[in-house]
Amino acid sequence: MTQTxxxxxxxxxRVRALALAARxxxxxxxxxTGPARSALLRDLAAAxxxxxxxxxxxxxNARDVAAARAAAAAGELDPARLKRLGLDAAKLDSVxxxxxxxxARPELLGRPRLRRELDDGLVLEQVPCPLGLVGVVFEARPDxxxxxxxxxxxxxxxxxxxxxxxxxxxxxxxxxxxxRALQRHGVAPAAITLLEQREDxxxxxxxxxxxxxxxxxxxxxxVRHVQRSTRIAVMGHAEGVCHLFLHASAEPNMAATIAVxxxxxxxxxxxxxEALLWEGGAEAALDACVAALRERGVELxxxxxxxxxxxxxxxxxxxxxxxxYGALVLxxxxxxxxxxxxxxxxxxxxxxxxxxxxxxxxxxxxxxAAVDAADVFWNASTRFADxxxxxxxxxxxISTGKLHARGPVGAEGLLTYRWLLRGHGQVASDYGPGxxxxxxxxxxx
Amino acid sequence: MTQTxxxxxxxxxRVRALALAARxxxxxxxxxTGPARSALLRDLAAAxxxxxxxxxxxxxNARDVAAARAAAAAGELDPARLKRLGLDAAKLDSVxxxxxxxxARPELLGRPRLRRELDDGLVLEQVPCPLGLVGVVFEARPDxxxxxxxxxxxxxxxxxxxxxxxxxxxxxxxxxxxxRALQRHGVAPAAITLLEQREDxxxxxxxxxxxxxxxxxxxxxxVRHVQRSTRIAVMGHAEGVCHLFLHASAEPNMAATIAVxxxxxxxxxxxxxEALLWEGGAEAALDACVAALRERGVELxxxxxxxxxxxxxxxxxxxxxxxxYGALVLxxxxxxxxxxxxxxxxxxxxxxxxxxxxxxxxxxxxxxAAVDAADVFWNASTRFADxxxxxxxxxxxISTGKLHARGPVGAEGLLTYRWLLRGHGQVASDYGPGxxxxxxxxxxx
Numbered sequence: 001m002t003q004t005x006x007x008x009x010x011x012x013x014r015v016r017a018l019a020l021a022a023r024x025x026x027x028x029x030x031x032x033t034g035p036a037r038s039a040l041l042r043d044l045a046a047a048x049x050x051x052x053x054x055x056x057x058x059x060x061n062a063r064d065v066a067a068a069r070a071a072a073a074a075g076e077l078d079p080a081r082l083k084r085l086g087l088d089a090a091k092l093d094s095v096x097x098x099x100x101x102x103x104a105r106p107e108l109l110g111r112p113r114l115r116r117e118l119d120d121g122l123v124l125e126q127v128p129c130p131l132g133l134v135g136v137v138f139e140a141r142p143d144x145x146x147x148x149x150x151x152x153x154x155x156x157x158x159x160x161x162x163x164x165x166x167x168x169x170x171x172x173x174x175x176x177x178x179x180r181a182l183q184r185h186g187v188a189p190a191a192i193t194l195l196e197q198r199e200d201x202x203x204x205x206x207x208x209x210x211x212x213x214x215x216x217x218x219x220x221x222x223v224r225h226v227q228r229s230t231r232i233a234v235m236g237h238a239e240g241v242c243h244l245f246l247h248a249s250a251e252p253n254m255a256a257t258i259a260v261x262x263x264x265x266x267x268x269x270x271x272x273x274e275a276l277l278w279e280g281g282a283e284a285a286l287d288a289c290v291a292a293l294r295e296r297g298v299e300l301x302x303x304x305x306x307x308x309x310x311x312x313x314x315x316x317x318x319x320x321x322x323x324x325y326g327a328l329v330l331x332x333x334x335x336x337x338x339x340x341x342x343x344x345x346x347x348x349x350x351x352x353x354x355x356x357x358x359x360x361x362x363x364x365x366x367x368x369a370a371v372d373a374a375d376v377f378w379n380a381s382t383r384f385a386d387x388x389x390x391x392x393x394x395x396x397x398i399s400t401g402k403l404h405a406r407g408p409v410g411a412e413g414l415l416t417y418r419w420l421l422r423g424h425g426q427v428a429s430d431y432g433p434g435x436x437x438x439x440x441x442x443x444x445x
Numbered sequence: 446m447t448q449t450x451x452x453x454x455x456x457x458x459r460v461r462a463l464a465l466a467a468r469x470x471x472x473x474x475x476x477x478t479g480p481a482r483s484a485l486l487r488d489l490a491a492a493x494x495x496x497x498x499x500x501x502x503x504x505x506n507a508r509d510v511a512a513a514r515a516a517a518a519a520g521e522l523d524p525a526r527l528k529r530l531g532l533d534a535a536k537l538d539s540v541x542x543x544x545x546x547x548x549a550r551p552e553l554l555g556r557p558r559l560r561r562e563l564d565d566g567l568v569l570e571q572v573p574c575p576l577g578l579v580g581v582v583f584e585a586r587p588d589x590x591x592x593x594x595x596x597x598x599x600x601x602x603x604x605x606x607x608x609x610x611x612x613x614x615x616x617x618x619x620x621x622x623x624x625r626a627l628q629r630h631g632v633a634p635a636a637i638t639l640l641e642q643r644e645d646x647x648x649x650x651x652x653x654x655x656x657x658x659x660x661x662x663x664x665x666x667x668v669r670h671v672q673r674s675t676r677i678a679v680m681g682h683a684e685g686v687c688h689l690f691l692h693a694s695a696e697p698n699m700a701a702t703i704a705v706x707x708x709x710x711x712x713x714x715x716x717x718x719e720a721l722l723w724e725g726g727a728e729a730a731l732d733a734c735v736a737a738l739r740e741r742g743v744e745l746x747x748x749x750x751x752x753x754x755x756x757x758x759x760x761x762x763x764x765x766x767x768x769x770y771g772a773l774v775l776x777x778x779x780x781x782x783x784x785x786x787x788x789x790x791x792x793x794x795x796x797x798x799x800x801x802x803x804x805x806x807x808x809x810x811x812x813x814a815a816v817d818a819a820d821v822f823w824n825a826s827t828r829f830a831d832x833x834x835x836x837x838x839x840x841x842x843i844s845t846g847k848l849h850a851r852g853p854v855g856a857e858g859l860l861t862y863r864w865l866l867r868g869h870g871q872v873a874s875d876y877g878p879g880x881x882x883x884x885x886x887x888x889x890x
Contacts, residue, residue, distance in 0.1 A: 031814075090878065094878070116835070116836050118829070118834065118835070118836065122825060122829075124835060124836075131847055131848075132817070132847070212847055212848075213848065233678070233848050251870070253870075254869075254870035257870060257872055258870060258872055260872075261872030261873055261874050262872075265872070265873055265874045357870075364867075368865050368867075369476075372577070372863075373863065374863065374864060375863070375864045375865075375866065376863055376864070376865050376866075377865075377866040377867075377868070378865075378866070378867045378868065379867070379868045379869055379870050379871075380567060380866050380867070380868030380870070380871050380872075381871065381872040381873050383872070383873035383874070384563070384567075384866055384868075384871070384873050385864070386873075389563065389873065389876070389883065390561070390563070390569060390864065391561050391563065391569075391883065391885035402576055402577070402657055402861040403576075403657075403658065403678050403848065403849045403861065404848045404849045406861055406862055406863065406864070407863075407864045408864075416847040416848065416851055417851055418816075418817075418818065418819065418820070418821055418851070418852075419819060419820045419821070419830070419835065419851070419852045419853075420813050420820075420821050420822075420823075421820065421821075421822040421823070421825050421829055422809075422813075422822075422823045422824070422825070423822070423823065423824045423825030423829075424699075424824055425696070425698075425699035425702060425703060425802075425824050425825070426824075426825050426826065426829070427702055427703055427705075427706030427707075427710070427825075427826045427828070428706055428710055428826050428828035428829050428831075428834065429706050429710045429826075429828070431834070433535065433539070438834065438836065440836035
């Protein structure tokens with residue numbers, strides 16, 4: 001027992017030292033000019049595209065994949081995890097491309113969001129700045145490390161990265177490559193620090209006086225565990241229970257195309273759809289969806305009223321509503337009307353992404369106005385809920401919370417701001433009834 | 446014991462019902478158009494200015510003040526709290542004026558912050574919306590209730606308000622007045638709900654599935670207690686330890702004027718200054734500050750090097766650094782240089798408001814760039830750190846956290862956003878290497 005405590009204590013001390021070094025390096029990163037930070041990102045993109053740099057990366061990844069394959073063969077690893085683990089030239093091209101796009105996007109730091117004259121010669125600015133130090137725990141998908149690292153570099157934040165253990169060798173090689181790029185630009189490599197031990201997560205979550213934010217990616221249970229284990233704010237989503245509502249005016253072909261993409265494009269994704277809702281009048285759209293989804297091998301579970309029309313469907317039970325299958329299974333429910341659809345979403349949705357298919361713009365706008373979720377879509381697949389697709393460059397995660405950042409979180413979600421006031425000796429007691437008045441005149445930022 | 450649990454359980458049930466009703470009423474409020482919400486605010490301002498409405502308000506407040514005076518005479522209440530409790534025509538004028546200003550400010554909801562074409566006919570918007578339901582616990586200062594209420598109305602949020610118990614009658618009258626205004630505009634009065642029992646705070650803090658944010662105002666201990674007692678995000682500040690740094694180039698008269706305002710204007714305020722830092726070369730500025738502060742009766746406590754110059758000062762001990770006096774006491778420390786001043790602020794400051802007095806713009810800009818605090822000021826009193834003075838209309842509180850909102854928090858800090866996507870049947874699997882490309886073209890919001 002004493003030994004365990006000592007062990008945990010040692011991990012905490014070690015991770016605290018790493019976190020403090022990362023924080024200090026982050027200040028160097030934030031002090032770079034925007035063009036210098038963009039040059040660093042372009043340099044990193046170039047390194048990822050360079051055959052000489054790629055060779056050891058791909059070799060490291062091949063070792064991870066071989067180990068994972070052996071573990072899967074021994075029944076110690078879910079084979080589904082193997083697919084995400086592999087790194088190849090196309091994936092590295094795509095990461096390099098994303099970093100280049102991030103470099104090309106406008107600088108985020110320093111430019112005031114608001115400039116306001118409080119009085120003659122007393123000017124207030126609200127200026128974006130990095131949060132400071134961000135801890136990111138992510139799944140065993142090695143392209144995540146440079147994507148998250150890139151968003152941190154763009155936003156001037158230091159990061160502690162803890163990736164899935166199956167990707168250990170890949171992440172080590174990728175972080176080393178990022179650290180060499182940091183050094184070439186005069187920033188201490190600690191700005192991107194890799195944590196490797198499982199106990200490092202617990203140690204990191206205890207550092208509420210050092211970390212500014214934790215981003216948790218992974219399964220429900222893991223994200224909930226992180227949220228329960230720390231006083232640091234946690235950004236992420238525990239669940240992605242997304243619905244597709246077929247309005248009476250839904251065009252059948254469009255409904256089927258969207259339903260297939262939203263369910264089958266990548267069933268394990270959090271933005272995949274878990275339930276289809278339809279109202280009276282949408283029978284043709286429902287029929288088209290059922291036919292198309294069946295053809296793709298999706299298991300369909302219907303409510304009684306749905307099964308009255310499609311008797312071959314399995315029966316849905318209460319457990320099906322609000323359930324994230326993460327697989328080729330879809331629940332289907334007939335709702336009474338729009339209000340009933342909204343009530344179902346309010347009760348069972350996870351405030352991630354909700355979509356309506358409707359030809360009637362008024363109905364669609366009512367849905368867009370009423371649904372309380374991070375993303376609300378009209379005539380588009382829920383699968384568009386993604387930082388890259390939204391044009392954010394990439395995403396550190398998708399947030400289903402309402403505070404700070406919501407939905408796909410890119411570099412902007414890693415910023416806070418400071419209020420800067422420049423005066424000529426003004427004092428507050430000179431202002432008030434019968435004294436000086438504030439002008440409160442907004443200026444061009 | 447069983448009785449206590451039953452009692453707590455009853456309070457939780459009662460407050461949960463109030464919170465759910467408030468939330469539902471908030472949806473009505475959020476559904477009002479911007480002009481309708483402005484009309485509601487103007488109506489509320491007019492009611493506060495109406496003699497017929499004022500009479501019962503002032504009578505209710507007089508009952509609170511009489512009870513508090515009796516409690517103070519019996520030694521059961523700190524007489525300092527009496528001062529904030531009184532309501533008069535001038536205070537009501539000022540609240541009404543603030544509400545009118547809030548009504549006149551641009552509408553916050555609905556107008557996209559960002560519009561982006563993802564592809565032809567596929568347009569993404571990031572649209573501000575209310576958080577939903579906010580719980581605010583505030584001190585016994587009755588003008589706070591309509592100020593906070595006004596910010597919630599402007600931002601479309603419902604609120605549970607719990608004010609200091611000494612202001613019970615005043616708050617009851619003020620909330621009733623706000624509820625009548627809500628009703629006149631077709632919104633259920635529950636949108637602004639007053640909690641009256643001390644146990645209601647505990648009950649409210651347990652409702653992490655209903656409340657979106659808690660704002661805690663009051664003393665350190667209370668704010669820390671709230672932060673420790675809930676899983677709901679808490680906005681506020683436990684401490685306001687603000688510094689004033691005299692650079693070698695500081696102009697002595699300006700330094701003294703700012704020091705007096707920052708210390709003496711309202712010593713109990715969180716934006717009052719607690720310590721003066723000076724570097725070599727700032728001796729004249731220091732001398733001017735010491736003379737002016739002494740004349741105002743401020744107790745000065747110096748470090749050894751400060752006392753070498755001003756031997757009459759009391760000796761500061763380690764406990765003085767980082768201490769929030771909330772009274773006419775000021776600690777003074779000689780620092781080695783700018784870097785030493787920054788290190789002192791980094792170690793002892795509470796990330797609230799930090800100020801430099803300097804004639805040298807380069808030194809000032811270094812300070813503005815380096816200090817990690819919500820507000821960083823140059824040649825201006827720390828007392829400007831205030832929602833009204835910043836032109837936010839009023840403030841629900843001042844946040845020393847970095848997430849969501851920082852510094853004085855006005856109506857903007859009570860917003861979140863949703864991502865709305867409008868398409869024509871587009872699906873994500875049509876995009877990617879060798880397929881359709883996103884245009885990611887930003888449009889005018």
